């Protein structure tokens with residue numbers, strides 16, 4: 552007896568990696584870029600209130616959520632599509648615009664989900680080379696376009712590197728990219744940059760009907776588990792994306808929570824300020840320990856210990872996890888020496904840095920020999 556043959560192999564491609572925290576009394580997760588500040592005001596009450604109607608189907612068109620987002624950002628709700636996290640919308644773009652044999656292009660060391668979207672479709676994931684310091688090279692991206700390119704993904708700021716492309720460069724990319732190719736501006740970390748900068752992405756989408764902007768409630772709004780995101784696109788593109796999303800993709804509690812959260816821009820400003828403060832402190836501490844640190848514009852730091860022994864980063868992650876601090880190594884991104892650490896409560900981060908200092912001290916003889 553044989554099993555059905557899958558089109559997709561059993562190869563594990565996942566953004567979330569399992570870690571062994573056994574032995575730790577308390578676990579602080581600094582590995583998923585969640586917000587330590589918690590949900591926006593009113594979110595928990597909105598979820599509780601809407602849970603009373605859990606026996607009813609929610610609005611499949613997310614009408615109130617879209618209208619509220621539209622009002623907040625001055626966007627036409629008919630051009631907004633809501634998703635089960637923004638992840639669903641990245642996948643939807645792939646399913647609408649690419650097929651096996653097509654190419655999906657993105658800068659090297661981009662968010663892993665972009666390669667996963669291509670993999671699920673049997674499309675080819677193409678990575679464009681970066682400039683020094685993990686900075687996206689728009690010219691290299693444009694030079695990597697071929698007749699098979701159907702979708703270009705750009706995460707801005709990017710995960711895992713944290714680097715941001717200046718909006719003038721993003722605008723140039725949109726201008727110079729052939730208009731039959733979809734350009735997805737994945738703005739999952741947009742709340743951590745200046746709101747006027749973040750709003751430029753919408754203006755770019757207004758000028759170019761092939762541009763799709765995605766946003767999420769998972770990060771600064773503190774709603775990772777609710778699974779709510781949205782896309783802003785040309786009206787025809789929005790219709791196409793609506794056709795492939797799940798009908799009940801955003802549950803009623805998530806819709807209610809997102810609708811309340813979007814009005815809390817004062818809170819988001821506070822999240823931005825506190826995150827920037829924590830990031831500066833963490834990056835300074837890491838530099839003090841001898842780490843090379845990439846300038847991050849998001850809610851995490853990205854760093855490596857130069858000349859550490861191969862495998863040091865993974866071993867360090869494993870040892871910290873057993874002491875209750877989950878940070879992320881990046882071998883699945885092809886960056887095995889690099890660590891990604893979410894910004895969090897100052898006391899927790901100080902403790903994580905102290906544990907890292909011990910690891911660095913143990914690695915120092917090797918680093919000195921190099």
Ligand SMILES: Cc1ncc(COP(=O)(O)O)c(C=O)c1O
Nearest residue numbers: 636637638662706710739767769
């Ligand atoms: C760059 C980027 N885009 C999109 C997402 C997906 O977020 P969600 O599906 O929770 O909206 C993430 C999550 O970490 C991310 O880092």
